[in-house]
Amino acid sequence: MAFGIQVKLKNGQDLVTLITPMFYLDYITSGSGSKSYQVPYNKLLKVMTTVEFNNGTPTASKASVSGNTVNYSDATGQRPVIVYAE
């Protein structure tokens, strides 16, 4: 190490070189619409949709990314859309 800092796991591995954290931006739990985000430099805006399951019927939230904007629909507390950058 020339200079700087280190963040290490308990076994001594350098966590900074081991992983690239996702940056959490939003947790959408209702409705449909679009939202824009300030995306950190050199990162991409991404979405994670999830599935609610009741009586044999899975229902997923829906989301897509266009530039710095997320368009989403069918989000609820049981099937949220998670917005992140990495």
Place this chain on the structure above:
Amino acid sequence: MTLPDSALLLFTRSNNVFGGKIIAPDGTVWLAPDVTPMNLVTRVDINFNTLTAAGNWVSTGVPATLPIMYFSRCLNADVGVGVVAENVNGQWRLSVRAARNNNGTNQNVTFRFYIFSNFVPDNQTTHGIKFFDATGRLTWTCDMIPLQMFKTSIDSSTPRVDVGFLVATMPQFVKHSTEFYSPGTPPVYIFFDWAFKAFGSVIEMSPVQDYTASSDVGTSFEFRDCFYINASIYDIG
């Protein structure tokens, strides 16, 4: 400027707010107060039998007002589990709805759950680096392991992927299918409900419960976005 071969802590002043960024060796921001991570909040092992899996649950300690992301892998068998997150008394609980091995027989299994949220559960850290967001809320300390998440597409035509490292995946229900139908009075249907499972380095879309009914149940559906983590990193922490 020469970049270091390890991380750099950079202090800056912007909009009258002081902060520090950890810069990765490639020059990108690794963490900063204005880009909060999801942290490994807890890791829980739970043991049960597959045929009596429903009703087991994992307490997360994550307030239901905060986001939660969870991943699991089976430690001792190639078995899948279907889980839903529920708000119980203001905290997220992971409720096991079903588990199944490849034969549909009873088997004792142990699952490890990795639970992430965007907060620091126990502010026990007395030294090192801490990050606070603009509201003053503690979002990361140097003893928290941030989430790095991967995504792949898994479907019925490619139900099994070897990712090459110890893997845990989000065990949500992702598919409902009718596997058998016999017309008659009454008719006979056999349904499968599916989830993504992780065992070793393999992720698979796998049935976690099967059941027979005399009428059509549910809606055929398949969700292909599979999110997963490198579990070996979070086993160390």
